[in-house]
Amino acid sequence: MIVAASPWRCDRADQVNSCAPCGALRPAREIEIPGGVGYHPDENGHPEMEPITVWQDASVTVSAALVDHPPVAPAFGYRFDTWFGSVVVSGDTAPSRNLIRLARDADPLLHEVLDFAWVEQFHGAPGERSRRAQSVVDHHYRAHTSPRGAVEVAEAAGVRAVAFHHFVSTRDAGYWRAQAGPTDMAVIIPADGTGIRVPRARCRGPYRGCDGRGGGRCGCRRCLPVAVLASNRLVERLMSDPLLRSLTPDAQRV
Numbered sequence: 045m046i047v048a049a050s051p052w053r054c055d056r057a058d059q060v061n062s063c064a065p066c067g068a069l070r071p072a073r074e075i076e077i078p079g080g081v082g083y084h085p086d087e088n089g090h091p092e093m094e095p096i097t098v099w100q101d102a103s104v105t106v107s108a109a110l111v112d113h114p115p116v117a118p119a120f121g122y123r124f125d126t127w128f129g130s131v132v133v134s135g136d137t138a139p140s141r142n143l144i145r146l147a148r149d150a151d152p153l154l155h156e157v158l159d160f161a162w163v164e165q166f167h168g169a170p171g172e173r174s175r176r177a178q179s180v181v182d183h184h185y186r187a188h189t190s191p192r193g194a195v196e197v198a199e200a201a202g203v204r205a206v207a208f209h210h211f212v213s214t215r216d217a218g219y220w221r222a223q224a225g226p227t228d229m230a231v232i233i234p235a236d237g238t239g240i241r242v243p244r245a246r247c248r249g250p251y252r253g254c255d256g257r258g259g260g261r262c263g264c265r266r267c268l269p270v271a272v273l274a275s276n277r278l279v280e281r282l283m284s285d286p287l288l289r290s291l292t293p294d295a296q297r298v
Contacts, residue, residue, distance in 0.1 A: 075108055077118060083110065089117030095146045103127075109146040111137035113187045121146050129242035132203075136210065138186060139193045147201035152232065152240060155194035156210035157220065158184055163212070188212075191223035198229060207232035207240055 077083045081093040090112040099106035105125045113119035113136045121143045123132045130150040134143055137156065147153045163184050164170075167177040189197070191208065198206035206229060208220055217233040224231045232240060 075118070075120065077110065081110075083118070085117040089114060089119070090140065090142070093142055095123060095142075098122075107146060109140075109142040111135055111140045111143050113137050114183075116187075123147065123150060131242060132201075134189075134194075134197075136187065137189065139189055139197050144197055144200045147198070147203055149202050151203055151242060152205035152207050152230075153198045153201060153203045154207045154209050155197060156189055157191045157194050157208045157212075157223075158188035158210070159213045159215060159219075159223070160184065160190055162215070166213075184212075191220055192225045195224045195227050195229070195231065199227065203229065205230035205232060205240075207234055209234065 075096075075098050078093065078096060082088050082091045083093075090110055093110055095107040095109045097105060098108045103126060107123040107125070108120045109123075110117075111119050111121045111134065116136070119135055119137060121133060121135045121137065121140070123130060123146050132143075132147040132150040132153045134140075134153070134155040137143060163181055167173055167181050170178075173181070188210075194206060194208060208224075208231070211220070217235075220233050221231055232238075234240065
C-alpha cells in the first residue's frame with residue numbers, strides 16, 4: 045500500500061530507538077542538477093538526463109529527473125525504490141522522456157492528467173478569447189498531459205499500472221477512463237483516500253543500481269532475501285509499533 049505516514053525520523057536502521065518524535069522534519073536542501081546535462085532555467089529547462097539519486101537510507105532510495113512544466117524550472121518527477129516495490133510520481137509535466145526513464149519497470153506510475161476539452165470550453169472559442177485566456181490555454185498544452193498521453197508514457201516505461209492524479213476538470217471516473225483509450229495495463233482513477241497496493245518487486249533483467257550482492261534497494265528478487273534477513277531486527281521493532289500495525293493490518297512478517 046502507498047501510505048503517507050512517517051512515525052520516525054532515522055538516519056540509520058540501527059538508530060530506531062533514538063528516532064526523533066513523530067512530526068520531526070529533515071532540513072530541506074536543493075537538488076543539484078548535474079552540470080553536464082545542459083540545464084538552464086530559461087533556455088533549456090528540460091534537457092534529457094538520467095535519473096539521479098537525491099536521498100538514500102536503509103529503507104528507500106529516492107531518485108529524481110527533470111520533467112517538462114514550463115515556465116516552472118526546475119520541475120522534477122520522483123521515484124521511490126524500496127525492498128518491496130517502486131513508485132513513481134510524475135509531478136506537473138507534459139509528456140517527458142526523462143519521466144519514461146525514471147519510471148522504467150516501476151509499479152505504479154502516478155501521472156498527472158488534464159482535460160484539454162474542458163480547458164478549451166472553459167476559456168471560450170479560440171477567436172473570442174482574450175490574450176490572457178489564450179495564454180492560459182497555451183500554457184496548459186505546453187505543460188500538462190492528457191489521459192491518453194499519460195497512458196502512452198506509462199506504456200513506454202513498461203509499467204503495469206498507471207494511476208491518474210491532478211485532475212483538471214471535475215469529470216467522473218468513467219470519463220477519465222474513456223479518455224485513457226485502449227491499453228493492456230491497469231488504469232486507476234483514484235478518489236480521495238484511495239489505497240493502491242504496490243506489487244512485490246520482480247526482476248526483469250538487472251534493475252538499475254543492482255549490485256547483485258543483496259543490497260536490496262533495487263528490489264531484485266536476487267537481492268531481496270538477503271536484504272530482508274539483514275533487516276529482520278528492524279522489521280520486528282517496526283511491526284511491534286501499534287501505529288504502524290494499524291496502517292498495515294494485513295502485514296505479514298517475512
